[in-house]
Amino acid sequence: MRNETPDLPRRMLMGPGPSEVHPRVLAALARPTLGHLDPAFVGLMDEIVQMLRQAFQTTNQLTFPVSAPGSAGMECCFVNLLERGDSVVVCANGVFGMRMKENVERCGATPIMVEDPWGAPVDPDKLRAALKANPGVKTVAFVHAETSTGVRSDAAALCAIAREFGALTIVDTVTSLGGIDVNVDAWGADAVYAGSQKCLSCPPGLSPVTFSERAAARVKARRTKVQSWFLDLSLVMGYWGDGKGGGRTYHHTAPINALYGLHEALLMLREEGLEQAWRRHAVTHRALVAGVEAMGMKMKVDAGVRLPQLNLVEIPAGVDDAAVRRRLLNEFNLEIGSGLGAWAGKVWRIGLLGRSATPAYVLGCLTALEAVLHSAGAPIQLGRAYGAAHAVLTA
Amino acid sequence: MRNETPDLPRRMLMGPGPSEVHPRVLAALARPTLGHLDPAFVGLMDEIVQMLRQAFQTTNQLTFPVSAPGSAGMECCFVNLLERGDSVVVCANGVFGMRMKENVERCGATPIMVEDPWGAPVDPDKLRAALKANPGVKTVAFVHAETSTGVRSDAAALCAIAREFGALTIVDTVTSLGGIDVNVDAWGADAVYAGSQKCLSCPPGLSPVTFSERAAARVKARRTKVQSWFLDLSLVMGYWGDGKGGGRTYHHTAPINALYGLHEALLMLREEGLEQAWRRHAVTHRALVAGVEAMGMKMKVDAGVRLPQLNLVEIPAGVDDAAVRRRLLNEFNLEIGSGLGAWAGKVWRIGLLGRSATPAYVLGCLTALEAVLHSAGAPIQLGRAYGAAHAVLTA
Numbered sequence: 140m141r142n143e144t145p146d147l148p149r150r151m152l153m154g155p156g157p158s159e160v161h162p163r164v165l166a167a168l169a170r171p172t173l174g175h176l177d178p179a180f181v182g183l184m185d186e187i188v189q190m191l192r193q194a195f196q197t198t199n200q201l202t203f204p205v206s207a208p209g210s211a212g213m214e215c216c217f218v219n220l221l222e223r224g225d226s227v228v229v230c231a232n233g234v235f236g237m238r239m240k241e242n243v244e245r246c247g248a249t250p251i252m253v254e255d256p257w258g259a260p261v262d263p264d265k266l267r268a269a270l271k272a273n274p275g276v277k278t279v280a281f282v283h284a285e286t287s288t289g290v291r292s293d294a295a296a297l298c299a300i301a302r303e304f305g306a307l308t309i310v311d312t313v314t315s316l317g318g319i320d321v322n323v324d325a326w327g328a329d330a331v332y333a334g335s336q337k338c339l340s341c342p343p344g345l346s347p348v349t350f351s352e353r354a355a356a357r358v359k360a361r362r363t364k365v366q367s368w369f370l371d372l373s374l375v376m377g378y379w380g381d382g383k384g385g386g387r388t389y390h391h392t393a394p395i396n397a398l399y400g401l402h403e404a405l406l407m408l409r410e411e412g413l414e415q416a417w418r419r420h421a422v423t424h425r426a427l428v429a430g431v432e433a434m435g436m437k438m439k440v441d442a443g444v445r446l447p448q449l450n451l452v453e454i455p456a457g458v459d460d461a462a463v464r465r466r467l468l469n470e471f472n473l474e475i476g477s478g479l480g481a482w483a484g485k486v487w488r489i490g491l492l493g494r495s496a497t498p499a500y501v502l503g504c505l506t507a508l509e510a511v512l513h514s515a516g517a518p519i520q521l522g523r524a525y526g527a528a529h530a531v532l533t534a
Numbered sequence: 535m536r537n538e539t540p541d542l543p544r545r546m547l548m549g550p551g552p553s554e555v556h557p558r559v560l561a562a563l564a565r566p567t568l569g570h571l572d573p574a575f576v577g578l579m580d581e582i583v584q585m586l587r588q589a590f591q592t593t594n595q596l597t598f599p600v601s602a603p604g605s606a607g608m609e610c611c612f613v614n615l616l617e618r619g620d621s622v623v624v625c626a627n628g629v630f631g632m633r634m635k636e637n638v639e640r641c642g643a644t645p646i647m648v649e650d651p652w653g654a655p656v657d658p659d660k661l662r663a664a665l666k667a668n669p670g671v672k673t674v675a676f677v678h679a680e681t682s683t684g685v686r687s688d689a690a691a692l693c694a695i696a697r698e699f700g701a702l703t704i705v706d707t708v709t710s711l712g713g714i715d716v717n718v719d720a721w722g723a724d725a726v727y728a729g730s731q732k733c734l735s736c737p738p739g740l741s742p743v744t745f746s747e748r749a750a751a752r753v754k755a756r757r758t759k760v761q762s763w764f765l766d767l768s769l770v771m772g773y774w775g776d777g778k779g780g781g782r783t784y785h786h787t788a789p790i791n792a793l794y795g796l797h798e799a800l801l802m803l804r805e806e807g808l809e810q811a812w813r814r815h816a817v818t819h820r821a822l823v824a825g826v827e828a829m830g831m832k833m834k835v836d837a838g839v840r841l842p843q844l845n846l847v848e849i850p851a852g853v854d855d856a857a858v859r860r861r862l863l864n865e866f867n868l869e870i871g872s873g874l875g876a877w878a879g880k881v882w883r884i885g886l887l888g889r890s891a892t893p894a895y896v897l898g899c900l901t902a903l904e905a906v907l908h909s910a911g912a913p914i915q916l917g918r919a920y921g922a923a924h925a926v927l928t929a
Contacts (some may be wrong), residue, residue, distance in 0.1 A: 144798060145581075146572050149566045156787060161569045163539070168791055171544045172737050179543050186540075206739065207602035210764045210786040241763050261564045280639040294669070336787055342567050344601065344789025345740065366640050366761050368633065369605045389874075391605040392731055394739025396563055397792055403539060428736060474569045479784075525863045 150468070151495070153504050154476035155286050155449060156314070157336035157343050158492035160400075164341055167403035168396050175378075175393045183402055184379065185392075190405035191347050194316060194339070194413065195331060197323035203352035203379040204335070204401055205370065206394050209313045212332035212346025214242055215370040216309045219277055219350075219358050220330055223247035227278045228269050228306070230254075230261040230297070234287035234479050235311055239280045246366065251276065257481055259442045260292040263300055270304040279306045284315035286337075287450040287479040289488065290444045291319065296327040307353055313337060316347065316450035317408055317493060318420045329354040335397075338420070338448055340493030341404040344397050404493075416493075420447040423496040426531040427489065430505035433527035434512070434519055439486050448496065450489040451482075455517055460484050463511055471507040498532045538745075545863070546890070548899050549737070549871035550681050550844060552710070552731035552738050553887035555795075558793065559736055562798035563791050570788045571886060573922035578790075578797055580775065585800035586742050589734070590726065590806065592718035596745035596776040599730070599796055600765065601789050604708045607727035607741025609637055610765040611704045614745075614753050615673055615725055618642035622673040623664050625649075625656040625692070629682035629874050630706055634675045641761065646671065652876055653835045658695055663701040674701045679710035681732075682874040684846040685839045686714065693721040702748055711742065712803055712888060714813045724749040730792075733815070733843055735888030736799040739792050799847045811888075815842040818891040821926040822884065826898035828922035829907070829914055834881050843891065845884040846877075850912055855879050858906055862875060866902040889916040 152159050173180040191202050205212045206411060217239070225248040228239045243250040251273050253265045261281050270276060279301040283294045294310060301308045307329040312321045317338030323331050329351040336343035350358070350372070356506040358365075358372050365371040369391060376390035408416060421493035425445030428438055431452050439451035454460050460477065464487070467473040489504060505524040513519040544710035547554050557807055568575040586597050602608045612634070616622060620643040624635045627650040638645040648660045656676050665671060674696040678689045689705060696703045700726040707716045712733030718726050724746040731738035745767065746754070753760075753767050760766040763784060772783035803811060819842030823833055827869050851856050855872065859882070862868040871883035884899060900919040908914040 144562065144801070145574075145578055147565050147568060147578075150568055152567065152569060152571065154569055157567050157569060157790060160791075165564040165566070165791075167539065167713060169560040170542050171560070172552050172731075173542060173545055174547060174549055174552060175738065177545065177863070177869060179540075183540055183542075207606060207764065208786045208789060211602060211606075214762060214764050238763065245759055245761050245763055247761075334787070336567075342789065342791040343570065344792050345786040364640055366637050368640055369602065369609050391603045392729070392738040394603065394737065394789075394792065395552060396555075396560075396737040397739050397789065400791070401813070406539070465554065468572070474572060 140249070141400055148472055150461065150524050151473045151500055151503060153397055153490050153495055153500060154474045155488045155490050158340050158490060159494040160340055160342055161407060161494050162376045164400050164403045165324055165406065168342070170396065170399045172395050175395060176387055176389065180247060180395065181387060183398070185397060187402050187443045188379065190409055191349065194405065195301060195321060195323045195349045195357065196325065197349050199323065199349045199351055201355050201372065201376060204350065204398065205346040205348055206391065207346060208343055209332065209334035209346045211370065212334070212348050213238065213311065213369065215348055216332050217242040217246055218365050218367045218370055220307060220309060220354060221246040221248045222271060222361060222363055225278065226251055226276050227280060228266065228273065228276050230266060230281035232259055232284065232290060232292070233285035234290065235282045235285060253356040257288050258290060260444045261297060262294045263293060266297055267300050270300065270306065273279060276304070277306055280309040282311040283321065284312065284319070284446050284449070286449060288440060289446045289448050289449040290440050294328065295326045298328050302327055308442055309355060314449055317416055319417055319446065322446045324384065328473065329450065335401055337495040339404050339408065340507060341401050342397070344394065345401050361471040413521055420491060420496045422532065423501050424448070426498070426501045426528040427505070429531045430524035430528035432503070433523040434509055448490065448492050450491065451486045454484070455480055458512065458515065458517060463515065466511045467507055473504060473507050475504070501528055543867055546868045546895055548885050548890055548895060548900060549877060550885050551729065553735050553885060554889040555735055555737055556802060556889050558800045558802065562794040563737070565791065565794045565795055567790050569741070570790060571782055573782065575790065576782060578793070578916050582781060582793060582797050582800065583774065584805055586744065589800065589803060590716060590718045590744045591720065592744050594718065594744045594746055596750050596767065596771065598743065598770070599793065600743055601786060602741060603738055604727065604729035604741045606765065607729070607743050608633065608706065609762065611725040611727050612637040612641055613760050613762045613765055614767045615702060615704060615749060616641040616643045617758055618758060620673065621668060621671050621707040622675060623645055623648055623668065623671050625661060625676035627654055627656055627685060627687070628652055628677065628680035630677045641868050652683050653685060655685050655839045656692060658688060658691045661692055662695050665701065666694065666792055671699070672701055673704060675704040677706040679707065679714070679841050679844070681709045681748050681844060683835060684840050684841045684844040685835050689723065691720045693723050697722055702752065705721065709841065709844055712811055714812055714841065716746055724762065730796055733888040734799050734803065737792070739768045739789065740796050769822045798911065805926065815886060815891045817927065818886045818896050819845065821893070821896045821923040822886060822900070824926045825896070825919035827922035828918040829904060843885065844887065846881045848881055849879070853907065853910065853912060858910065861906045862902055868899060868902050896923055
């Protein structure tokens with residue numbers, strides 16, 4: 140084993156996350172560690188909570204970052220809202236919907252599946268039919284932005300249907316928060332989780348969550364203890380505070396330096412403005428699509444449901460998926476994502492997440508991809524992708 | 535809310551953790567983020583696993599850092615090893631033993647308590663009696679280094695007794711790993727968890743764990759799924775690898791930059807050498823005790839069971855606990871810990887954890903404490919603590 144500190148490459152991160160982390164955020168990670176009950180740190184926590192509320196567009200008091208990656212944020216929502224024996228409607232149109240099903244089962248609850256094919260959004264009519272057919276369901280779960288397929292579902296519509304039937308909603312916004320409109324209060328969503336390493340452009344490891352008053356009331360009314368001590372909201376909130384300046388109680392030791400990074404990333408998002416960030420994602424997305432199509436390749440999902448921040452491109456016939464990704468990484472320091480599950484080997488997932496959604500990344504990605512595909516013998520006319528994307532970016 | 539990046543104080547961290555983080559580790563956190571499946575990162579993961587095995591003194595293949603703080607490492611051990619209906623002997627002699635009990639209950643298992651008073655180590659005879667009285671118990675859990683009381687229990691003896699009765703052991707080494715001898719293989723311990731922010735002197739947020747082959751076999755033989763998807767060993771290990779160069783499968787997105795920090799902290803521990811690190815903790819501990827006693831104060835627990843890295847000092851009668859800690863923080867940038875639970879207001883917890891275990895920190899802490907107590911009217915003769923500690927350090 141080498142004994143010195145590693146000399147790491149600097150990649151262009153254009154996979155499904157982590158995304159580009161700004162030097163300001165990297166520098167924030169290296170601030171001196173404080174104690175988790177230090178008044179100087181507690182002030183920072185309050186600011187993180189305020190800025191998360193702005194990002195989620197909510198006034199929910201119960202808003203904080205779970206001290207672990209997005210999968211733990213997902214689990215935090217399920218273990219707190221469900222009790223053994225519950226029935227839960229889970230809408231699945233990709234990998235992360237199926238992970239929700241896993242979570243429901245591991246809580247000792249029964250998932251009622253509303254399935255849509257990969258590439259399609261969740262169908263609101265199917266959700267309504269499932270709730271009609273299963274009276275007594277108290278919880279509906281769905282993914283706003285499916286990271287495996289690059290598809291956006293209509294969160295407002297799905298939440299409205301759930302409310303009609305008196306069910307609370309668990310919503311995955313891991314890939315959407317900061318990249319497209321996530322409006323927790325307007326949706327009336329109840330338990331919402333996200334990830335730090337997507338459109339917030341922070342390193343992975345934290346999962347912002349927010350809970351409505353209805354969700355908080357359900358947690359309070361539980362008959363049984365939450366199966367996870369680490370993720371038990373009633374305990375965690377003793378540390379994150381009641382939002383009214385109340386005392387902080389030690390629960391677990393918070394990941395101080397990671398939280399410095401999140402604080403800085405949220406500050407940068409606030410400086411840019413949510414709507415400007417969404418516009419930046421939209422424009423770079425259109426430029427990427429123009430370039431991809433100029434190369435004669437196809438986007439995998441319909442334009443109407445595409446996520447600007449996660450672009451699924453069909454791998455042309457005869458092209459070696461892994462070899463192309465390896466050359467992009469080794470020759471251009473460029474990471475793009477592979478397909479998951481049923482779409483492994485069939486698509487690339489090109490992320491324009493957070494700080495990766497820049498003209499330079501779009502143009503760099505397109506020209507690198509063009510060069511590698513051309514050199515591998517694909518019928519590509521060099522320069523067309525650049526031209527098409529550039530036209531969009533300068534329009 | 536302020537709009538600029540915060541100007542944080544630089545504290546001397548001498549509470550129960552987090553501990554002093556070396557500038558090399560802080561700088562490592564700020565390395566450019568890589569993808570969690572990037573070959574350049576995977577090499578680093580393998581090195582982390584190797585160095586964790588050295589720190590734990592084990593050859594266990596199943597060794598890796600859980601992507602969350604120590605409480606999640608604890609939960610990882612319990613949810614993987616227990617199934618609903620199991621009976622588990624939990625030895626409790628402080629706060630963290632009681633947290634183990636919570637974990638057992640939340641797994642749907644039954645805790646059989648072996649309790650010892652605060653300040654005493656776990657009594658091996660009581661454990662033996664409990665196992666005799668409860669045949670069929672398959673798991674014994676205890677804390678090696680109780681962070682609430684500063685007491686060390688005899689891990690080798692407790693593991694041996696458990697083995698005699700065919701039970702596997704879950705051992706909390708959160709505060710011990712890197713500070714005193716933790717010898718997983720010599721103990722024959724089965725599921726062991728630690729924390730990054732104690733004697734490894736890394737920021738909080740990661741929990742190294744290691745599992746014996748017996749523990750791995752039990753996980754493989756489970757009748758039911760692990761109740762936590764995030765902490766399910768059979769899934770997590772698909773990402774951390776089989777130790778034989780096998781492929782990595784995406785499970786959750788690992789906290790890349792936090793792992794850079796752990797890598798660097800483990801490198802520094804290896805450079806110093808485990809035994810030298812233990813000696814450093816022992817010497818600074820003796821110096822601290824000499825100074826505390828020279829001030830006329832008393833250590834809370836017996837010398838024979840004291841943890842060198844966590845020192846419980848009785849608060850002298852008439853002294854205002856919170857006021858003293860506030861003055862230490864505001865006037866000296868020095869953090870020491872308060873008492874927990876039954877000992878709140880009765881003791882201070884002074885940590886000499888990892889990089890905080892230095893002569894400068896011991897002398898700085900003693901002179902600051904002396905000055906504050908003296909100024910508050912306590913019958914302290916200035917200069918005596920410094921002299922006593924200095925004599926030990928230069929002996």
